[in-house]
Amino acid sequence: MxxxxxxxxxxxxxxxxxxxxxxxxxxxxxxxxxxxxxxxxxxxxxxxxxxxYARPAKKKQQALLSHLDDIPPTMLKKDYANVPIIDKVDDVVKRLLSLEMASQRERVKIKMQQLADKVRRSPSDRGSCEVQTAVLTAKIQTYQEHLHMHPKDKRNRRVMLMAIDQRKKLLKYLRRTRYDIFERTCKVLGIEYMLPPPYCRRMTRRWVAKKAFCLKVFNEVQKRKAPERLKQRREWQAKARAAKEQALQSEGTPV
Incomplete structure (x- = not known):
């Protein structure tokens, strides 16, 4: 029309x-x-x-380098890598059992395992903070590539933000408890950790009045407790002086 x-x-x-x-x-x-x-x-x-005028020009999407490119396509899947007769099968069967014909989920699992092997403490380590951080890093990179191609996918964006928050908590715990492991994990996984912003509260009239009232009450209580604290301090000084004089008399030294 x-x-x-x-x-x-x-x-x-x-x-x-x-x-x-x-x-x-x-x-x-x-x-x-x-x-x-x-x-x-x-x-x-x-x-x-x-x-x-009704034919909008289509924007050409730039090719994004995937974090799964370093995985060789000839690599066999995890379930068939240690099979003893795998070397005797045909090339077509090997191709079907390799990562060339695998889904993206299977390739992401391989990537998770590779990153976890770089940071794990021991061969039996499967649930430490470093391993969890490596797994979350692989998931976050996969979500970022998906959102680059489909920017309106809100569900995956929400899942990615939840994974980022969980990884921040793990890195914060590592930074507080084992700083050497924290630095090594960030260096190996290529993570740039940023400190959270300081707490900042918006000042309102009600908040300012409440804070002034609390300070006034605190100062008044300190004034009332001042004589009692002075009395206790003098008693402690007198006891310390008496104990010192008694120790000197026991040694035979004149005061």
Missing amino acids: LLRGLRGALGWALSCRLPGPGWSRGAGGALRLQEAGEGRAVYSPLVQTARC
């Missing part, structure tokens, strides 16, 4: 007046420029714009 209205208005505007010599009206009332000797018509830019 909009296209019909645009074409009608354009035809009425072009029927009122021709731009100048050398122009003629073609089929449908469109203006075209007669070029001598070539036998072809060049339509005006306005007509070309009106014809192609």
